[in-house]
Amino acid sequence: xxxxxxxxxxxxxxxxxxxxxxxxxxxxxxxxxxxxxxxxxxxxxxxxxxxxxxxxxxxxxxxxxxxxxxxxxxxxxxxxxxxxxxxxxxxxxxxxxxxxxxxxxxxxxxxxxxxxxxxxxxxxxxxxxxxxxxxxxxxxxxxxxxxxxxxxxxxxxxxxxxxxxxxxxxxxxxxxxxxxxxxxxxxxxxxxxxxxxxxxxxxxxxxxxxxxxxx
Numbered sequence: 001x002x003x004x005x006x007x008x009x010x011x012x013x014x015x016x017x018x019x020x021x022x023x024x025x026x027x028x029x030x031x032x033x034x035x036x037x038x039x040x041x042x043x044x045x046x047x048x049x050x051x052x053x054x055x056x057x058x059x060x061x062x063x064x065x066x067x068x069x070x071x072x073x074x075x076x077x078x079x080x081x082x083x084x085x086x087x088x089x090x091x092x093x094x095x096x097x098x099x100x101x102x103x104x105x106x107x108x109x110x111x112x113x114x115x116x117x118x119x120x121x122x123x124x125x126x127x128x129x130x131x132x133x134x135x136x137x138x139x140x141x142x143x144x145x146x147x148x149x150x151x152x153x154x155x156x157x158x159x160x161x162x163x164x165x166x167x168x169x170x171x172x173x174x175x176x177x178x179x180x181x182x183x184x185x186x187x188x189x190x191x192x193x194x195x196x197x198x199x200x201x202x203x204x205x206x207x208x209x210x211x212x213x214x215x
Contacts, residue, residue, distance in 0.1 A: 005043050005053075007033040012054055020106030021051065051108035055125045058094035066135050070142050077143065078154030081135070085158040090165065099162055101128040132159075 002010065011032035015024045026047055030040040044050040065088055069080035089096035097103045110125035126134065132155070139151040 004033070004035050004039055008035065008040055008043055008050070009054060009057055012050055016054075016106075016108070021108040022106070026050070048111045052110060052125055054108055055094055055098065055110055056123055058092060059098050059126055059131055061092075062088050062095045062098070062131075063134060063138070066138055070138060074143075074147060077139075077147070078150045081139065081151060082154040082158035085155065086161050089162040096162060098126065098131055099128055099159065102163075 008029060011029045012024065014032055015029055024047075026040055027037050029050070030037040033040070040050070044053055062085075065084045066081055069084045070077050072080040085099070089099055093104060093107060097107055103109050135155060136152070139155070140148055143151050
């Protein structure tokens, strides 16, 4: 069975689906969760604390999906991260707002003033650059060299699709994945060419001031 905290967060999401956050009342959230209003305040302190916990759970859920995507075979990881990012933002307006910093009308917003988070465990809601830094850390942990470059390009392409949404269907997702894979392959080739050039420069014959090779 879900804990009281989980039940309250689920209830808050249901209340948000029925109307804007400003119209959501703590008493209604408690009733939806089947707990007392005092339990709600004990868990989150304030409505701002409840909002922060909702956003924190959305961020954690997105990052958990990134972790799952990175368990794919190495060549497929960039595309897997890109596809998860596009779909997660499409399915959850909170994830889209966390990634872009654009808060649609009616959504709860993070209150970044000191001491304003209520009882959320002291964990701040990540800003977009902080959330993306966490994604990059995860990608870097499982990718090196050209693979890291491919993951970065895939993430940037995915974010462009999040900012300028594309239709949510399999055909569009397939086209987006082809674009990501093509860009990733080109990034790998560019890194390989650069490595070859650097290697040639290091191993080539040294030259004298007159331009002749030193034997």
